[in-house]
Amino acid sequence: MKQHPDAAAATVPAPASGVAAEAAQTSIAARAMASLRPQGSPYLEGLNPEQRRAVETTEGPVLVLAGAGTGKTRVLTTRIAHLVSTGKARPYDILSVTFTNKAAREMKHRIGALIGPAGEGMPWLGTFHSIGTKILRRHAEMVGLKSDFTILGMDDQLRLMKQVIVDQNIDEKRWPARALSSAIDGWKNRGLLPEQVPPGEAGAFAFGKGGALYTAYQARLLTLNAADFGDLLLLCLKLWRENPDVLANYQQRFRYILVDEYQDTNVAQYLWLRLLAQGHRNVACVGDDDQSIYGWRGAEVDNILRFEHDFPGAVVVRLERNYRSTGHILAAASGLIAKNEGRLGKTLRTEDVAGEKVTVSGAWDSEEEARQLGESIESLQAKQHPLSEIAVLVRISAQMREIEDRFVQLGLPYRVIGGPRFYERAEIRDALAYLRVTMNPADDLAFERIFNTPKRGLGDATLQILHGYSRSQRVPLLQAARSLIETDELKPRARSGVRALVESFSRWARMVGTQPHSEVAQTILEESGYTEMWQKDKSADAAGRLENLKEFVRSMEEFPDMAAFLEHVSLVMEASEQEGADRVSLMTLHAAKGLEFDTVFLPGWEDGLFPNQRALDESGRAGLEEERRLAHVGLTRARKRAKLSFAVNRRIHGLWSSTVPSRFIDELPASAVDVVDAPAHFSAGASRFDRNPTPFGSSYATPGWQRAQANTAGNQGFGQSSGQGFGRSSSSGRNNGGPRQIEGELVAKSTGAPSAFSDGMRVFHTKFGPGNVAAVDGNKLTVDFDKAGRKMVLDSFIQPG
């Protein structure tokens, strides 16, 4: 995109351009003008007083705490409309950042609806990354790049990291590229350039070479004229720090700044915003601390909690009126989130009816849970409830399989939202790599990717030769290949393969510009043998991949040229969801943020799964609070019906383990919740016992037992500080000792004898070696192994040591 904002503005029919010009000069007059308008502004109608305040407080820092379903997007878009139509700002004076492309698109759309085509001309509405890219391309030389730098996806990033690791003679096994890459990402998220990383931290990686690796990695990026996602922000910071005049220009340019989902910003984004906001200080951040669920990838809830401190004099507006959910659902969600300590505090209220209570039901195991889920959906379906208004939200994707299996069996149409994205599929990345090399012969990472795909008899040996030449002559791989086919460096066989490839790329490069770009792509895929490769492949998914390739080529037609297309896909890594069909939606809780449904099912509310043990282990109380926010997000997705469930047995890494209901269940206000008896039919449930008959089986599978379980859960007081680990909770209790051991018998086929182990005992495991028992739960032990760390193991694999 080379569109210059000022040029763009000239083409925008500015409704109040005369006023705008004055506004820039005489703010008093402008304000006076503005005060006249609201009465006649249709867009302000229907806003509640808080929303209106959020819209009309245009000057100075504003924090809008927008609870779930309180009309956040509406405020954001109306605010822009307000700024533009009062003449306080022209569309190109407003910087408006979102997190996802989807959010940006929706905002563009809605602004367009409010103020007409002027909104579509907003050049500075986009994601942090797309705006960062736009800024960087203009000043690329100042950070050592060229303006046509390529943006690396995660796979390129990893490949590059691997090379750097090898270059630095680090043991790749001990320090996998993944780990280092994520460390570097972490530093970038915190706005740290290589030299700014605290030495202690950098030293903790790769035998003290962490810092050196980061430096080397950045150097390689510059050589390749490439930037990774983190750089898109980090290099802006660098650019602005080193060139105050450039910064001043942007500070001046952005009269008003709006930020969506502020609770998800990381440190780099915060610094980025703060630098820009120091100009006019008109920065409005909209967010909800109770929906911050991305701490694990660098989001800092602190940013939102500290807003008033960071921007003195900030006006804080709370949007607490919820327009989405009925009373009980809201009460449940509010009651739950109130248990969090680190929050600014909001109380959602609704004027809607109380509606149905949130239901909680238990199941014997995850299979039965899925069965019940299917039945509930079918009965809703029988009552004409549209499937598209039903969502199943799970904590981890692994839960999806059983549910999908069930849906398939029932013939229930469903769709999985999230999951592997279109542009991340192997065939699409391959196709992209071909295009990238065609467009940019110096794109070594792309070249390497398709070097021998499809197979053309080229292996690692050949690649090493190319690399050697490329490095010594300081030319890109493709250039190296072009030179080497003139010599005898390569074996004849490899040489002919390389020659064919090199010549193809020259040919394809010549086609660009003379033929429509989608046709060029089509030709490339055919001539390279790539399409043929999949046609010959007779595995199950080959047909789907060919279909994807077709869709890929087709989607190119929506872009003016190949370069524009490539820019788009490097920033927009998302699938094109096809809407319309009446299907149940299945997704993770994370993927559900921002969506809403009439009916929401929330299976798997069990301690260890949700709240997730790993979050607890890694982040302690903060982790628990984030999990609780996730629960809150889940509940607030529901308009009319929220149905929680848990299973008492679940397979974890292939082993059956018994589980206890999530502590979150007990944190729900009782008045908003109905405990549901399990359905009375046990035909299917009984089959478990048919296979594994035990004297106790049937009685424990009765509804009464399940109710008892639910009650037991209530009485045990989960959720206090003690809860650590699947096993630890409260195994001493006689209430769960009985059933637990029987489950153990059924499930783990152990002897069922009471555990002979106790806390602190020295033990030996056939696989993990020596360790100390940290906790005992029936036949399951949590052991801190000397070498392998903390693991949960079955006692039958353990000997007293």
Next chain:
DNA sequence: CAAGCGCATATTTTT
């Protein structure tokens, strides 16, 4: 260079 085996590993995921 490809197929096959053993081994470790096992959340959440946008840009």
Next chain:
DNA sequence: TATGCGCTTG
């Protein structure tokens, strides 16, 4: 359990 990876073998 199941997947994916890296190494060994044909």
